[in-house]
Amino acid sequence: MTRDDWLVEGGRAWCPGCGNHRVLGALAEALARLGLDHRQVVVVSGIGQAGKMPHYLKVNFLHGLHGRTLAMALGVKLANPQLTVIAVGGDGDLYGEGGNHLVHAFRRNPDICCLAHNNGVYGLTRGQASPTAGSGFRDGIHPGGTFVPAFNPLAAGIACDGTFLARGFAGAEEQLAGLVVEAVRHPGFGFVDILQPCVSYNRVNTSKWYADRLYDLAVEEHDPADPRQAMARVLEWPGAQDRRIPTGVFLRVRREPYERGFAALGKGALGRGAVDPDRFLETVEELR
């Protein structure tokens, strides 16, 4: 299977040069490497440029509301744990509007892969600062520049007992595809923060800007089984220094996936066929 087996042919409603093209390619590559059945994969997305992603893939999809990507993905997983669920959202979706869901997704650790397209800006609404835009970012709503520090999703992930935390870069497709494969295979919440330039609205974090700062944890001395080492690495950026930005797997630990806690998921059939009149009558009898 090749990546082309997973890609829908035709146009993409993204700007030329947008990092999303590369992320899409990496995701298709990862799906091909994973050797999954198209019909067993559900991609859930929110609203934003990243939300369009599943339309370009040969998968089941649920393209829902802004911010609610992870909530819907969790619902899909709880309905049918056999499905491979991939949640795709932008930084506005996952870190802004849906921040509460992200915090609790780390805690719960459902067996879902989450890809966060992080370009620091809201593209669909024309360039406002996202939670990950650095302090001083100027846009139509902040003509004098923002004045709060950027959100650090990976640090939040460690603080909330996340089990798989990684960062990729849209410009490093091979590395990114590998991270996605690992995140999907991870039995728990596989989270990948994906840095990407926005060619239309982000004049600060350009490809060149990233290229000057990124390095791969895989070639340094880093033990992803150790949350303390992971925390030290995630605190390297964003922050005051802005010199080096680590990519790769920060943290990889094991914890029972969330859906295993539901006894009902062991055997329940899908659809309304699950209703059993006897069980209903037993419940009524208990109330008598």
Added chain:
Amino acid sequence: MTDLTVVLAGQAGQGLQAATRQLARAIVRSGYRVFASADVMSRIRGGDNSNRVRVTDFPVGADSGRAELLVAFEPGLVQRHLGTLVPGGLVVVGDDGPELPGGEYRVLRVPFKRLGGRNGRMVNTAALGLVAALCGIDRAALLAQVCSGYEHKGEEVVRLNTAALEGGYRAASDSGVEPVATLGSPETDNGRLLVSGAEALALGAVAGGIAFACGYPMSPGTAVLEALAGWSSRTRMVVEQPEDELAAVNLALGAAFAGRPALVTTAGGGLSLMNEGLSLAGMTETPLVVMSGMRPGPATGLATRTAQADLLFATSCGHGEFARAVLCPGDATQAFAAGRDAALLVEEFQTPVLVLFDQFLADGLWTVDGLEFREAQAASRWQGSPGSYRRYEPSDSGVSPRILPGTRGELVYADSDEHTAEGHITESAEVRVEQSGKRLRKLVGLAGRIPVPERYPDRDARTLVACFGSTRWAVREAVDRLRAQGQDIGMLHLPGAWPFPAEPFRQLARAGRRLVTAEGNLTGQLAALIRQETGMRAGPVVRRYDGRPLTVAGVEEGLASDGTGS
């Protein structure tokens, strides 16, 4: 004819709800009907709570507004209820309180603290012993309920409560006070069930095939979720409490998309938060049942009390235009049917259905005659050639064949954006018009499934009182009383409000000379809805919006003072 009301008054934390349920169940097992309503303050300990237990030998669903027996766990809780005591009624209160004001009632002083055992912890069970003696209730039936109620807490707790019950019983029978009634056990196995409105809704959900339920705690919606969670190991339902209402509704939509019929439980404030999700259910044509308890708003309002002020909201909430149904059951029997039918309707029409209830219905204990399990209509199956599946295929009914992701050889797409028949984003004006029409056409089918208004008594009357939801029995009984006084009056109750059953309503209402409404809100929302949907003017409106339920006396007085009953 038996019509007896016992009031139990206690503080939060004194076991009032548990005792009320045990008492009511024992009385139902003895062959009577019971309706018990709760008046609960928004606090965990202390306060001034009371439950009114009405015992009859005829169908009942409202408080009579009077009481024969008042048992107050604390002396300070007596005063508020004295006004409802019938002449010669009996007050049972501790022997450590101040003198009660004079009146036409009898008083029995008992050592409540001592009867309640350790630190007075079993005061609620002691009160049941007192009630059993003073109402002539089968002591064994009551003891059986108390024992089964505390079984899970261990033998010692059962033993202590048995002693408290016996102690209370002896204190009353030894006092020489004349009992207020001799109920006995006219029937012992009539198959009737005592359930709270919340349990009835939950049972309906089980019977309708709901396999996934979630909600963020909010009174009065929580009770439904807790009932479902309590049964989940048997029913194999996935029940969860997500981080907020936004998560809840989207979790449910994700689950429904992937194949588990899903329910969210909430209250007005939570429903407000869920609005975008409701709209998404309409757009993606995903089955979703929303059970929302109305409570007095705006905002937090009176958090633990009752209201009927979300009717217009429920018929229109969620942005954009999409088909929905709104059911508003009038009692526990209808609540069960609404829960079950909502689950069946969402599967059939692939659009959200709201079940509106309120604290009065949810927390009330109702006697039901039997609950009917109903098989679902077989879903329309997709039978096309491989690769040709279109999730949003236009059709006359507006409903398209639905398949679940991962279960067939087809990919399934759902999109919040306007979409093509395949499910892909589009900005095409033609597709927009076609898909909008498809979604809205479901209203035609839904209109045929909404329960028709109930006319009581089933004959023409000069004045008709329209009502919806839990006011059904208060209005019905007020109508009985006014008819007994020679007034030509009847009730039109709506167990379903959307799509508004305009034609049946018009036909039933046309016969009357006057149409009025009785409803638990300030602005007359039902009257407004009737006018919007039928052009008929309803008024004046008997209204209550102080957080308490409409009562028989309240409706009766409201109709009399407006002169509409004459």
